Amino acid sequence: MGAATCTALAREGAKVAVHYGRSEEAALAVVRAIEAGGGTAIPLSADVADREQARALVAEAIRRLGGLDALVVYAGHPFTPKEWFAPYEDLPESAFRKTLDIDLLGTIHVTQAAVPHFKQQRSGKIVLVGSTPPITGDVVGISYLVAKAGILALTRALAQYLGPYNVHVNALAPGTVATAPMEALPREERRKLLEEPALRRIGSPEEIADTAVFLCSPESDYMTGQTLVVDGGYAMR
Numbered sequence: 001m002g003a004a005t006c007t008a009l010a011r012e013g014a015k016v017a018v019h020y021g022r023s024e025e026a027a028l029a030v031v032r033a034i035e036a037g038g039g040t041a042i043p044l045s046a047d048v049a050d051r052e053q054a055r056a057l058v059a060e061a062i063r064r065l066g067g068l069d070a071l072v073v074y075a076g077h078p079f080t081p082k083e084w085f086a087p088y089e090d091l092p093e094s095a096f097r098k099t100l101d102i103d104l105l106g107t108i109h110v111t112q113a114a115v116p117h118f119k120q121q122r123s124g125k126i127v128l129v130g131s132t133p134p135i136t137g138d139v140v141g142i143s144y145l146v147a148k149a150g151i152l153a154l155t156r157a158l159a160q161y162l163g164p165y166n167v168h169v170n171a172l173a174p175g176t177v178a179t180a181p182m183e184a185l186p187r188e189e190r191r192k193l194l195e196e197p198a199l200r201r202i203g204s205p206e207e208i209a210d211t212a213v214f215l216c217s218p219e220s221d222y223m224t225g226q227t228l229v230v231d232g233g234y235a236m237r
Helices: 002-011 024-036 051-065 093-121 142-165 180-184 187-195 205-216
Strands: 016-020 041-045 070-073 124-129 167-174 227-230
Touching: 002 016, 002 024, 002 070, 002 205, 016 024, 016 051, 024 041, 041 051, 051 093, 070 093, 070 205, 093 124, 093 142, 093 167, 124 142, 124 205, 142 167, 167 205, 205 227
Parallel strands: 016 041, 070 124, 124 167, 167 227
Antiparallel strands: none
8 A cells, every 4th residue: 555655646746755664675666666657756764663763764755855745654563364363362462562563653753753844844744544443343453453543543633733733634544455464364354355345345555545645635635633434335334
């Protein structure tokens, strides 16, 4: 989803900083694709669970791109099937620490680093990424749900805080999307997921990216503190 969003933003004319925490080659592939289409993109590496690395990441993006108008935060801990399907009472503390450190604290660290810049220029768009299950509830992926629920709460808090500075803060809540974790699921689990949304299909990264682009655009100028659910109707169950 992050790769698709970088590509979609570049297609709209944005200069893009492509952050990666683990896969340099994947980030470079995105950069090359953007450049091949005539756009501007730079790869930047950081462990966003580390506050100082997150600060350096944002500072470098501002320095090399000449500013920062929009920030989209997809920070996420790698999918681990064993922890995802473990009963709640069997989840070790480490399972919660991992998702809280990367998903929630990573999002906090990056936004903390960017907020002074947005306040000073008195404009900006921030898009945080939650998920649909923290809204509906679920019995699997509980550590993930807890971290993503925190991101949705952070969205509302930052929207209130930054509204007087003309900085818009909104969130995405994707449902089931065709990403690598989906491929890691057993066939029967994937079949069940296909039956859950009203549209009876999973979403594409590009569909999530298009919504992120909307939230970064002038078309969303009277929106802040909102969570846009992009889940094919899953939350209506």
